[in-house]
Amino acid sequence: MDWFIDRLTVHQEYPEGGLPVVGKHGILRHDIATGERLSDTVNSRQHEGSYSSSVQIRCTGSSVTVSGNPSRFNRSDNLWGFTTIEQCMQVYNQILAEYDLPPFARCTGVWHGQSPDGKRARMISDGAVIRHIDWTRNHAVGQGREHAFLRGASTLTIGRGLQPHLYPNGATVDWGTHRLRVRGQGSSYRYDKLYIKAHDLETHRDKRLKGASREEITYYDRLIEYCKDCGIVREEQSKKAPFLKKHLTLAFYGLTSEQDFRPHLTDIETALKRLEVNHVTYETIAEQLIAKGICTSSQSANATESYALKWLHGTPLDRSKSQYHVHRGRLLQLGLDISMPHDISRLPPQVRSSEVIDLKPAVMPSWYRLPRVAQLKAA
Known part of the structure; x- marks a missing residue:
């Protein structure tokens, strides 16, 4: 599978409780008149890794939530990342162990849970539930052709009429329901985008390489040059909680596989098949x-x-x-x-060249450092 995971949010309930509370702040609400305890909540804590990477972790005592980018945790880049949900879970479970929390468990079944009157019955399980997942892959369009390619892609609708939006810098095009869109987030259901990876790496370079070794800086700069030479355009598709709730077979860890997501990742690919982009260079x-x-x-x-x-x-x-x-x-x-x-x-x-942009899967260079779960120690 040429896709890999860029972001993942996982949640698991523990009805018996008794887990250590983990978070940044705790908020207790009570009735001033009666003194009755109404509710208590815990905000997420940021668990820091190297190279300005982090994940968000929260435990209320009876539920655990972890959210972040497992493919980039403790890495300066994630040009390529983990291709399986299981690999990402291993990274999260390493972090949970640092807080004396149990690892995320595989689901063995799904049942109808109790819901308020008039509400649709919710589905519950005995394991971890995926609440958000980003699937990502890299395309090569050729050196200097990235902006022309994105301009062409910005003329296409995807899915059921999702409208494109080309950013002012020309380095990103995304799709979302305008009525629901929040800049940088798309709709509350899904978010799809294409962007120039070299631009992304350069934008975050100084922050990620602060205090890094000369070897790591050289490696990171080599990645930028590789992305420019090949014209790497990143495709990213976010599947959010409402989407996963609708497609229940995708939400339950242990009962879903990477291949189950494949039919839901074709909208951009289908749209691009209708597109022929010419790259023109002038002298x-x-x-x-x-x-x-x-x-x-x-x-x-x-x-x-x-x-x-x-x-x-x-x-x-x-x-x-x-x-x-x-x-x-x-x-x-x-x-x-x-x-x-x-x-x-x-x-x-005065045209020097005019040619059709050929979209190809990016080929990973032999010197690229793939993530290894065993090396990803919690900070």
Whole structure:
């Protein structure tokens, strides 16, 4: 399976209670008039790892929740990560052990739980339940083609009419129900996006590499160059609690598999099959003059280009000056005769290349460091 897990939220109930309370703050609510205890809650605690990685952990005494990115915990990057739910659970269980909490257990069955009158019966189990999961994979579109590819993708709807949104920097396009969308989150049901991975790595570089060794910095920079050379575009699909609640077979750890998610990860792929994106690269007149050896310096090439631009805009040129004849001689070698009135229909094209972008699965380099559960020790 070419997908891997980028984010995971897991919850498990312990009706018998007795677990140690873990969190940042505890809030107790009581009735001032009667002194009756109404409720108590615990906020999540941030469990820190290396390279500015962390997971959120919370235990109320009778329930445990862990949320984060197991593929990046204690790693500077997650260009590739864990491909199975079981691997992610092993990372979370290592962290739970640090707080003397029991590991997340596999579900052995699912039952109808008690619900308030008029409410739909909820499903319960004896093990851990997945409340949020992000599936991710990498595409290669070719060096320098990422922005053109995303502009093309931003013209497509996916699923049942989800509208695209191209970010102002052109580095991300996402899809969500606009009525429900919160920036950076999509809808409360699902969130799908494509983004330029090199840009993402560069954006977080300083934070992730603070205090890192020279070897790790060199490795991280090598990853950035790899992403640029291949034109890596990351596809990410978030399946949130309402989605998992609707598709109950996906929510219960031990009763679901990675392959069960596959039919629900095809919307972007299906949309992209309708898309043909052309990548066009242009040369300026100055670049052509230098490339053909007509000019040997950027200064002289820029001067001739300036003359050509005046001609293109209809500015009268003084033919009595010697530089006119110098620039005309250079431009004639490009097929531009500035002694003739400008005719746009006869202007030679300045396109250096125009080709269809070929979307391919990214190939993991041999030197890439995959995550290993045994090395992921809780901080």
